[in-house]
Amino acid sequence: MELNLDISTYTKFENLDASIEQCDQVETPPETENLSGSFTSLRLDGQVQVLPPVRNINEQQYRHLLPTWSKRDEFLTTVSQHSTTAVISEPGSDRSTQFPQYILEQMRAERRPCKIIFSQPHRLVAFALAERVSMERGEALGNTVGYQMPLESSYGLSVALTYCTNAILMKTLMNRHPDYFLQVTHIFVDDIQDEDKFLLRCLKSLHHHHGSLKIVLMGYKSHVERAQFFFDDIGEVHVPGRQGGLKPLYLAEILKEISLPFGCDDHYDPGQINYELIAKLIDLIFHGNRGTTLVILPSYEEIVACRESLIKMITFDLNHLQFVTLHSNMSIHEYQNARKSIRDMFQVILAESFVESGCVALDIVYVIDCGREVRRVYNNATRTTDFNCGWITREQSNQRAAIGNNQLCFHLCAEECLDLAAEYDGPPLHEICLQASNLQCEFYNVSEYFAFTFRNAVPDLIRLGAMNKRGKITPLGRMLAQFPCEPRLAKMLCYGVVLKCLDPVLSIVAFLFYKNPFQDQALEREGLDVVLGMAGNHLSDHLVLLRMFQQWQNRKAKHTTCNSNNFVNWHIVEVVHQFRTQFLSQLRGLGFVTTYGDNAIKEVNVNSSNWALIKTALAAGYTGRIMTSEQEIKYGKYSALTANAVSNLGRQVCVIYEKLDNNKVDVASVVTPITVALVDHSVRMKPLTASRSCDDVLHAFSNIIHFSYLFREVIAKKICSPFLKLNNFEARILQYGCKIISDEEVEVFGNGPSCVGTVPKSFSNLIPKSAVQLVMAPPFRATEERASVYFVIKPPSLEVIPRTATSSNWRFAPKTEKRMFPHFRNGRDVILFFTADKFDYFQGIAQLTETNNGDVTQPCRILWLSSVRVSFDLIKQQKIRNSFNDHKLVCNAEDGDEVEFWCAQKFRALFYN
Secondary structure, three states: OEEEOOHHHHHOOOOOHHHHHOHHHOOOOOOOOOOOOOOOOOOOOOOOOOOOOOOOHHHHHHHOOOHHHHHHHHHHHHHHHOOEEEEEEOOOOOHHHHHHHHHHHHHHHOOOOOOEEEEEOOHHHHHHHHHHHHHHHOOOOOOOEEEEEOOEEEOOOOOOEEEEEHHHHHHHHHHOOHHHHOOOOEEEEOOOOHHHHHHHHHHHHHHHHOOOOEEEEEEOHHHHHHHHHHOOOEEEEEEOOOOOOOEEEOHHHHHHHOOOOOOOOOOOOOOOOOHHHHHHHHHHHHHOOOOOEEEEOOOHHHHHHHHHHHHHHOOOOHHHEEEEEEOOOOOHHHHHHHOOOOOOOEEEEEEOHHHHHOOOOOOOOEEEEOOEEEEEEEEOOOOEEEEEEEEOOHHHHHHHHOOOOOOEEEEOOOHHHHHOOOOOOOOOHHHHHHHHHHHHHHOOOOOOOOHHHHHOOHHHHHHHOOEOOOOOEOHHHHHHOOOOOOHHHHHHHHHHHHOOOHHHHHHHHHHHHOOOOEOOOOOHHHHHHHHHHHHOOOOEHHHHHHHHHHHHHHHHHOOOOOOOOOOEOHHHHHHHHHHHHHHHHHHHHOOOOEOOOOOEOOHHHOOOOOHHHHHHHHHHHOOOOEEEOOOOOEEOOOOOOOHHHHHOOOOOOEEEEEEEEOOEEEEEEEEOHHHHHHHOOOOEEEOOOOOOOHHHHHHHHHHHHHHHHHHHHHHHHHHHOOOOOOOHHHHHHHHHHHHHHHHHHHHHHOOOOOOOOOOOOOOOOOOOOOOOEEEOOOOOOOOOOOOEEEEEEOOOOOOHHHHHHHHOEEOOOHHHHHHHHHHHHOOOEEEEEEOOOOOOEEOEEEEEEEOOOOOOOOOEEEEEEEOOOEEHHHHHHHOOEEHHHOOEEHHHOOOOOEEOHHHHHHHHHOOOO
């Protein structure tokens, strides 16, 4: 693509000689700092010599009644004789909690050490399984059994069984040498899916490095059989499901019992969830054999819509009803609170499809299954990822019917629909390719197997700057790989931080990650008027998305209802807010956003009202999705752009777009050519032919090329090292580039839209008031209460620390107890950083597990998490300052000082790197 720059643009670059001569002052972007620690990688430090005995004898008797018990000996024999074991189980077998325990029990009987990793697709399921196994063993989480996931973990040096997510296992494989797994004896991969092929291939490569490693694959028959293709020496174990009087009812049988009023003009869409039918079933259950009812819905968007509909449709007294909402983005602390039932209340649990893996309570009596689930698929035609709602498989249907001890399962679909489930296309090629390249550069040889899959993704990653032309990942690409989204969206977020316009970019990227909230209505003219009203004359669909988010915030802050008029599905916006919060947490964890300093939330938003820079951040991720106004462009149905409006600008401009579908661009914005020139290294600029000196033109042309390179290098350097402070020259380059972009925007489009940088409202609870008691994780919270608190402990001498490591007893100063114990009683994890007085390093990190109940003569119990030494010099080098202590360095803390959360996260990572 060639850009025609205006004469006024060239003029701005004629006097940059001094800057160009100093291009050597821009240092090469350093390698990505290892900020992962407990954030994106598994901790495997510590080794269990002898496992402790099981304390909960009553639970052991219950375990003997489970279907897996009859297969215990067969499973252990198969694991010992084969390098890989495939466990094919029926629903309700309790395989995820029992088979890892059989390994632990065998290792204890043989007095052999073991370290087991149990990987699960869903975060909350991994936690629930770890919690269940710990309860069965009669131990606290973090002793023998722990869990690990980004920003949330419970892990001690004595942990032998770690439950984690597939994502964090994949990140560990990406970032660690195979020798890092030397201590691991077994790896379980639960709920095998078709999209896990890449993970399985990496595990096979890991097995080549460590021949003694045992791999166990568990899941449905069809998925496990396809996964066996990746391994050679495989043994199989077939496990029956739970036997009982379960009675599934499908739609035809349900409609015989429940009559729904349909008019002659009504159209029944089997793909739409019928909330009226759900309400009638709940009425029927309430007036009959009342019991806890689980309603499985495909997404949080549907959960919100269903809850609002049920409040209006249910006929009995709502004061007897307790709604519990379970969704995949809630924190573990919120999940624990949501599971606490209220006595004498009829409990209805509205949950996403992840509960089919068995992380809800065992007292479920009825299940209402909508028969749908949301899948994230890659669209090759539009080169985007979409969230599509489709039918579940028959195996999933059976799994949902077997949840808990339910007596009756209502399937709100025809039985024939279960055979219509489409094959899942797997994760986006761009994400796979980025991960694979990272592995290829490091330790694993998987590129040959996936070469055909990667071929189409490589050019886009090269244009994005995530990969060089030799196929090696760049420092920028290594950082983008840390985000849970496509690299192009991650690059937008990073540019939003560096250009200091983060908040609006966060909101827009969250929409792009999920879906467009516009509903497909018949009255197209009226819907277009709504779009044009939000966009004004600024020719930007991204501005419309931002306005919708701001409008939703204002309505929630005023506790007014967001109805579905104006052709907008406001329930989608609620889900978008969840993703927005998730992205912000990721940015905080990687160090892009801090509590204080240059990266404080206020500092990274000083340009949030500058619409030109917001579009620049978006354009940085749209490399390869840019067209010029000279090309013939057709726009989508609900677009604020029209061909006439763009051509009336009278000069060449560029159009950035989200996707190209049926030769029409969707979600597009108009930007200036210099914006594209500064962020996209793949574009070419056409030299100006004008009535000016040829030398002047060539000089300015050369300056533009050099300056655009410098501008990108400075931003890449800042992205790769978020904590690094730019030197004066680099800061001037960044400042001048922003000025040029802003000036060009005003010259071409006039003044930008107002109020785009409005700070998101901080609200704690925006759930509409009603007669129904709601127990849920409110998705509207801009600031979330942390589940962990951190304190510095300074013992008078070093000798007491080794004694504590063996006894786990510790006596705190009375003033320290007063600060810590209230947090412990409120259910928060209390994490302790130890540094003996008059020493220049921290000796380790521990967790408070039991208080002395106020009796100062008795010690408290602690669990040591790491004994790695962290020197004061390293803390000074990293500039880890505690905002709770006048921004002093953490090493200058006194005994009992609390450490601010995000400062503690960065500090804590040093103990695990």
